[in-house]
Amino acid sequence: MTALLAVLVGPAAAQEISVGFGEDTTLTERAVQMVILLTVLSLAPSILVMVTSFTRIVVVLSLLRSAIGLQTAPPNMVMVSLALFLSAFIMMPTLQASYDAGVQPLIDGDIELEQAFERASDPFRTFMLSQVREKDLALFEELSGAEEAPESPEDLSMATLVPAFMISELRRAFEIGFLLYLPFLIIDLVIASVLMSMGMMMLPPVVISLPFKLIFFVLVDGWNLVAGSLVKSFGGG
Template identity: 65%
Template sequence: MLLRAKQSNPAKKWIAASGLVLKANKAALCFAALLAMTVVFFMPTEAFAQAINIDLGQDGDGTVTGRVVQLVVLLTVLSLAPSILIMMTSFTRIVVVLSFLRTAIGIQQTPPNTVMISLALFLTFFIMAPTLQAAYETAVVPLINEEIDEVQAFERGVDPFKKFMITHVREQDLRLFMEMNKSEMPEDAMEVPLQVLIPSFMISELRRAFEIGFMLFLPFLIIDLVTASILMSMGMMMLPPVTISLPFKIIFFVLVDGWYLIAGSLIRSFDPANVPIPG
């Protein structure tokens, strides 16, 4: 019995050692496989993508530095184009009037800001359609056909917007900025620089928008006063008059077809010759 026990112990040890060797071999194989996959996936290989060539000018077309500066200026103008167009169009007056309307009725979040801005943008596009068409025909089309360069296209494209702003700017506002700019009023209005014309046009638009907003407030203010007087006479002083008058202001605005009147008045407040209104 003792002899069999002594013989079985070496056999068990050999079997255990063989198992450890097999486990070590499996681990080594797994590590080798992972290493091979890593080498395959991350080893640099040839790329077959199309080459990108940026032409910054040939001989006779100006220096590379000049082309780079023109490219930077063009990208800057394109990034500021929405703000520039908003400042040089009817958008300012329209969006301020719509904001006054919502405040006068007493509904601060209805219609939502997205709806109000969208309505202002489309009304602006309708009013500015002749100006945009003129700028496209005189500046964009010749530039696409390579008849003029970028500087000439900018000068031609700005002229229709300058005519629009000069038509609606107040002379008093224009003189104010001309004096602050320390320059004399030119004989031709088209020679007024943009840095003077744009702020003059914007404050003129804000003034007209506030005038329209005052007229919008009057009927709704009367409804609030009448409602407050009735509540006071009934002894209901703790009840906010705005809560009672809001439905009456909404139904009043609907009955007089308020959106039709507001949109028509805003469009007709600009130059009729520049806005195609049927009838």
């Protein structure tokens, strides 16, 4: 998540940051606001993971590795890094819009912290609404127990939108993972049938099928297809 944060705050690296809490606030109120601000900043990587494309991408990559039959290759660090940079590529317009709308005016001292948070979160809200399923939104809206239903999805609170978005992402990731599993499953079945017909039932089919699955993935340019399909699944490309 460091890469995403670097992209978001990079243009402000050489600027002096001054956060105003309002002239009428007391010392106690300012201390509480500062604690809240530091808490949000410490959780920023986790928050960005929850409201970006990272969840879908990292789950799909994990399912792909399992489908091929690899346990530790590519390593987790490589998989997470690839997911982070793909997420940064997909989320770049949203991150830039969030920075321009909320972070830059806050740095310039034009708006207060509360306004900056609202403005910075609006692009992420728009992104999540474009990906979330209506059924999942309805579920969490019902579970929230709100007395009055929002007039439009844009009026939903982040506490309702974020979990609905995440389970929508998990569903889509599993759907993509199922499609990735099919060709490798066919290879496993063919290899197992051949071994049984040859009377080699004591030889694990996985040992024989792994090289075939690897060469199949390389020949079809699998990484190119997977990365391209993931980006396009968010409306990119």
